[in-house]
Amino acid sequence: MIEINGCSKVYRSRDGTREVQALDRVHLTIAEKEFVALLGPSGCGKTTLLKIIGGLLSWTEGDVRIDGKKVTGPGPDRALVFQNFALMPWANVLTNVAFGLELKGVPKEARTGTAMRLLEKIGLAGFESAYPRHLSGGMQQRVGLARALAVNPVTLLMDEPFGALDAQTRRLMQDDLLRLLDQEPKTVVFVTHGMDEAVRLADRIVLMSARPGRVSEIIDVPFGRPRPAGYDSEPVFNELKNYLWEKLKAMQTDGGKVNGG
Amino acid sequence: MSGQVTTTKSPAKQSSAAMSQRLGARARVVLDRWGPEVSAIAVGIIGWEVLGRVLQFRFFPPLSAVPEAWWEIYQTGELITELMMSLRSLAIGYGLAVVAGLAVGVLMGRYRKVEYFLDPFIDINLSTPSLTYIPVLFALFGVGDATRYIIVFSYAFFIIVVNTVAGIRSVDHELLEMARSFGASEGALFRKIMLPDALPLIMAGLRIGITRAVKGMINGELFIALVGLGARVRIYGGQFDVEKVLALLVTIIVVALAATSVVQIIDRRLTFWAETVQR
Ligand SMILES: Nc1ncnc2c1ncn2[C@@H]1O[C@H](COP(=O)(O)OP(=O)(O)O)[C@@H](O)[C@H]1O
Ligand SMILES: [Mg+2]
Numbered sequence: 001m002i003e004i005n006g007c008s009k010v011y012r013s014r015d016g017t018r019e020v021q022a023l024d025r026v027h028l029t030i031a032e033k034e035f036v037a038l039l040g041p042s043g044c045g046k047t048t049l050l051k052i053i054g055g056l057l058s059w060t061e062g063d064v065r066i067d068g069k070k071v072t073g074p075g076p077d078r079a080l081v082f083q084n085f086a087l088m089p090w091a092n093v094l095t096n097v098a099f100g101l102e103l104k105g106v107p108k109e110a111r112t113g114t115a116m117r118l119l120e121k122i123g124l125a126g127f128e129s130a131y132p133r134h135l136s137g138g139m140q141q142r143v144g145l146a147r148a149l150a151v152n153p154v155t156l157l158m159d160e161p162f163g164a165l166d167a168q169t170r171r172l173m174q175d176d177l178l179r180l181l182d183q184e185p186k187t188v189v190f191v192t193h194g195m196d197e198a199v200r201l202a203d204r205i206v207l208m209s210a211r212p213g214r215v216s217e218i219i220d221v222p223f224g225r226p227r228p229a230g231y232d233s234e235p236v237f238n239e240l241k242n243y244l245w246e247k248l249k250a251m252q253t254d255g256g257k258v259n260g261g
Numbered sequence: 262m263s264g265q266v267t268t269t270k271s272p273a274k275q276s277s278a279a280m281s282q283r284l285g286a287r288a289r290v291v292l293d294r295w296g297p298e299v300s301a302i303a304v305g306i307i308g309w310e311v312l313g314r315v316l317q318f319r320f321f322p323p324l325s326a327v328p329e330a331w332w333e334i335y336q337t338g339e340l341i342t343e344l345m346m347s348l349r350s351l352a353i354g355y356g357l358a359v360v361a362g363l364a365v366g367v368l369m370g371r372y373r374k375v376e377y378f379l380d381p382f383i384d385i386n387l388s389t390p391s392l393t394y395i396p397v398l399f400a401l402f403g404v405g406d407a408t409r410y411i412i413v414f415s416y417a418f419f420i421i422v423v424n425t426v427a428g429i430r431s432v433d434h435e436l437l438e439m440a441r442s443f444g445a446s447e448g449a450l451f452r453k454i455m456l457p458d459a460l461p462l463i464m465a466g467l468r469i470g471i472t473r474a475v476k477g478m479i480n481g482e483l484f485i486a487l488v489g490l491g492a493r494v495r496i497y498g499g500q501f502d503v504e505k506v507l508a509l510l511v512t513i514i515v516v517a518l519a520a521t522s523v524v525q526i527i528d529r530r531l532t533f534w535a536e537t538v539q540r
């Protein structure tokens with residue numbers, strides 16, 4: 001269980017003269033095996049919150065705990081998936097996927113075995129010796145996802161993982177992610193600015209507002225996982241999307257800027 | 262392009278035609294790659310010979326006079342001796358410049374205070390023509406071998422430092438964060454992310470460094486005029502033996518090309534993954 005209690009984050013410039021309040025007293029509890037989408041306009045602190053959970057950033061006020069223990073840094077129980085994939089261009093697919101295991105000191109044979117199994121599962125069998133630059137965006141993010149799954153984390157932290165992909169690839173990746181989670185349930189915190197994506201994937205949607213970043217509303221998605229057939233043509237699906245759209249639109253005009261979202 | 266033509270032929274002919282086509286394609290690739298380079302060299306050689314014969318100028322003999330002069334120095338054994346002396350100072354001076362340049366560059370790249378402290382020295386040394394130090398080094402260290410090594414070193418060192426700093430500085434932030442998120446230690450971050458990511462720029466420094474080191478080698482020998490190919494150039498130059506000077510010059514060019522090729526080959530092996538643009 002992830003418990004975020006009154007968490008605030010202020011970024012300070014090196015000389016201490018400028019401050020940006022990225023998060024303002026965020027409260028959020030995420031249950032084991034739950035899929036939570038963080039949805040909000042850009043700059044509302046989604047990435048900041050995700051990095052705090054990941055142990056990559058410190059917070060300035062409040063409390064962040066995982067299973068009762070205060071977060072003090074990254075840990076093997078959490079793995080990140082990055083928007084721009086963050087693959088090592090000098091290493092082939094296999095080495096990239098096995099990287100987390102390599103850092104953990106897993107012997108080469110064992111980590112190769114694990115990585116190969118994951119590549120199979122994620123539809124990249126036969127690509128193990130390819131280099132990232134020869135892969136499409138969708139394939140690159142599959143590598144990123146496989147790398148995260150390879151360390152067998154309890155929680156997946158995903159920062160707009162499909163944001164850099166075209167609409168069709170994104171849909172395929174969403175389906176694959178749900179399929180993988182169905183086989184092996186995990187807690188997922190999924191940052192997105194897409195309403196459609198949030199409704200398709202999440203159990204709960206955390207709607208955030210900007211300047212400073214706050215939780216403005218938490219919405220239960222009325223569909224179970226795996227999603228029932230034809231759920232996205234039900235009226236509820238579009239109602240929920242429209243509701244989120246109205247909310248986001250209101251936020252962006254309040255904040256003095258409209259950028260479509 | 263030509264795939265359709267072969268479909269009308271018999272299988273045996275097809276395969277031999279395909280093979281000759283493949284060979285043709287290979288030849289074209291080789292020609293594309295080496296054609297311009299070979300033509301440039303040919304133009305140089307022919308131009309030299311023609312000019313030399315046409316001008317009939319004492320100080321500009323045709324190229325064909327050079328091999329004879331070269332053979333003459335070679336036979337006395339002095340060419341090999343001096344070549345070895347030159348290569349030795351190149352190896353020692355450049356080797357030290359690589360080791361020290363990488364170490365200093367990494368420290369400067371990683372620690373701001375070190376960078377601020379050393380920056381002025383590096384800038385001054387990079388912007389001053391290296392030739393101007395030689396008298397100073399000569400005065401400081403005398404005419405011994407050490408001076409020649411130091412000259413080679415000083416020609417290559419600073420550019421290696423600057424490139425290494427730039428490489429370490431430009432390391433992808435997201436990759437560092439990724440590695441950290443998987444629990445990388447500081448040492449692992451350095452070995453597994455910083456060094457490989459900085460490698461293309463570091464290798465560029467080593468490539469420029471080796472060409473500068475060759476210059477330093479010859480300049481030092483010319484100045485001190487005791488040992489090495491440069492010293493021989495000076496001596497034969499003093500005797501107006503132009504053919505021998507040119508024979509040495511050709512030898513120096515070959516040394517320079519060989520040294521840079523070695524570094525280039527290592528570079529291509531190590532940083533093939535960074536080649537993004539196909540020309
Ligand atoms: N390293 C940083 N230093 C200063 N301000 C930052 C830094 N990172 C993010 N911010 C600011 O914090 C706010 C939230 O950023 P972020 O968490 O990246 O938002 P999101 O992911 O929702 O787009 C933004 O206003 C951003 O400009
Ligand atoms: Mg973000």
